[in-house]
Amino acid sequence: MKRAVEKKSNKLGVIIAALVAVVVVVVGFLFFNPFGGKASHTAKKAGTSGSSSSTQAVKYEPSQEEKDYLKNRFAQLTAVNPEAIAYVYAPGTELDEPVVQTGDNATYLDKTFDGGNEPYMGTVFMDTDNKKDFSDRLTWLFGHARGSKVGDHRMFNDVNYYDKQEYFDQHPYVVIETPERKYYYEAMCLVIVPETTAFYRTSFEDDKDFTTQLKKVYEDGQTKNPNIKIKASDKYLVLSTCREEDETIRSNLYLRQIPDSEMKDFVAKHADQLTYVATRGQQ
Template identity: 30%
Template sequence: MRNENADNEGKKHHRGRRRKKKGNIIANVILVIALIVFCVSGFQLFKIGKGYLDGRSEYDKVRKLAVTDDKNKNDKDKNHSEDGDDTFSVDFQKLLEINPDTIAWIRFPDEPSQINYPVVQGTDNSKYLKKTFSSNENTLGAIFLNVDNQKDFSDKNSVIYGHRMRDGSMFRHLQDYDTREFWKNNPYFYIYTVDGRILKYHIYSAGQVVDTSESYQTTFETDEEYQEFLNMTQSTSLYNTGVEVTTADTIVTLSTCTSASDNHRFVVRGVKEEETKQ
């Protein structure tokens, strides 16, 4: 009887050790999987962070190379323009040497000051989605003009695209215009062209649109058709700016992604108010 009990106890002990061993194996497998997931996730985050850092560093270098912005002049010269545009200039020769696709420079004089970039135009609208101004592969891409537009911004509606990056770069801060208060304090943006013109745009509309061809039409057969388009751009604005736009005017549409859906875009539209020489 004692031997049977001893055998039973031994079997139970053996089964217990097997279950414990099996449990340890499962726990180890889970631990290994968790470590792999952690490492892969960490590597992906590192790649994303490095991509942001590399892209921002590249654009900083481009600004230092080609842009002169003597802000100190504002304190000395009381006769400068309202937005201090006489202190800002772009060396397009240097930009063209880096990228022959260069057509302009865009900047906001105050906020969002992060939007201060060269503008390119590729042979299609996908070329600069993941390629920077200096032609490096990077998710920041470049700020680019619609391939269907004229390089001189003479079309009734010129469309400029830029990514909405999480680090605040490119066109991320266009969405700051979701409030009228922000627009009221920052109603203008400027485009500098290769041929030395400075185009001043008064923002008249800001809001979310569906990503359709109707939202991005660039040319119009008649004034009536253009007027219908202008009416649409004003009706989709989040607020009434009171800025007048007529069929005699040309506009620029700045477009970026939104967090709402893949089918929507956030757009800021400005009407050309003034043109001067650099």
């Protein structure tokens, strides 16, 4: 009987010792990552990173009212020109134009939106190498500037006015409408460059290549938004037009796209500054 009790006692001791060993191993693994660093710290960082990813993954969902508006807008536009992909306007200015895209960057220099032929008028067009849904990290729109020699503001005439800081500050936003949704942009800077500038690119080797160019553009800007922080994760838009005083130089207005994660707050704060007011038909 005594031996049996001792055997049971010994057996119980072995079980307890085994349990203690398991606890020690588990605790050690939780607090000391065998692959370097503390696992608890890594897990904490992963949790934070996951939270950030979920914020970035916020997707803008247009309201039914916006969907109905865009459906009607593009039904009218594509009835006139099937190559219509967007509409661009800058609230408070007379920049108010449909946007097309075709297989080259020459056709719409002279071809008007309704199919006519009018040199130095043409149509605002997206670079043929850009995606029509504005998903590229840098999207280019081109348009003529009518200038003081012609008494109207059609095409990208008003882009040149952004060379004055006061005008730049008073008209900070540009709106792009597409068949699916609206995109909002804030002016980053206006740079005046030769038409042969190496800045005309739609693709980049990596994030560093992309941000290096944008930082150089910003540094060279004639006017600029001091609150802009250039980030590889953001998308940008350029409105490019000619200068009246010299046909060999261009005004390029760079704008930052408001990301979906900021959209709700941005629209709530600036709704009054984003309203569309038709001016194109009055010119």
